[in-house]
Amino acid sequence: MPRRRACSRAYGYEHVGVFHTGKEPRNNLGDWAAYHVPSPEGARGYWVHAAKDREMARRADFGMMVWDGASPGTAVNVLRLAFANKPCVIYDLARGSMATTYNVEDWCAMLRHAGPDIRHQAEARMMPDERLALPG
Template sequence: MSMIFIGGSCEIFELPEPAIARIGAMVAAEHCVLIGDAPGADAETQSLLAGYGYEHVGVFHAGKEPRYNLGDWAAYHVPSPEGAHGYRFHAAKDREMARRADFGMMVWDGASPGTAANVLRLAIANKPCVIYDLARGSMATTYNVQDWCAMLRHAGPDILRRAEARMKPDERLALPG
């Protein structure tokens, strides 16, 4: 049974049909799903998994309680650094899901630097990640940092700068040149 980190942009409130089909295949294969507690893609995926009555789900959260845990699944609290706010408050749980996962699947709006950073975390560890890029209407798989760089070429320099701002120094060191 593989562990799959599913995530995506907070601005996505409807999963694309191919992502829904892939999640159905994960359920059929009884893979473990690691998911955050954010609104948007996380909550939409949780809703789908809860509708299946699926049990092999772990919800990772930084706050005292998950913001969303629609299937009443096991919840894993990952504390944030003291004084962390905004995306820094949630980054530790994202890093933990990437660390535990064997694979990833992200639903990306083409602009979310947090989703881009999660793909990079998987790429640094050479863990495949399927990305549904809603801005471009495409699907791609990253296997390594070079693939991640190719994914970001289409996003523009502002998204790259914002993604880099979310990275720890060791994550930035993994980037080429």
């Protein structure tokens, strides 16, 4: 485990954090700092992770996502970083490619490859102010 932490430091990533809603993070291979963000009472499905995801995007300097090209939750997380003009490197498993988003326009371009259904599903997971901030 310490080798992974040393590896992240070797690349200049001193402050890596893992955010989680459960008692412990599901994946923390580098033994990085863990931040618990509880789910709202009665939350189900995607909403179990929504508060954690918003906090993670708020506190991050940038993001790195592995995306299957279809997950609306991951798409919304990328958008939250884009709203804050924070870069996010996305490895798109479906297309076998990497891209970086820097803003909402880049996010829209990313979703053009996924199709309108994914955008509609992503919008259903957004907070009302996030939906209103999207370009037509």
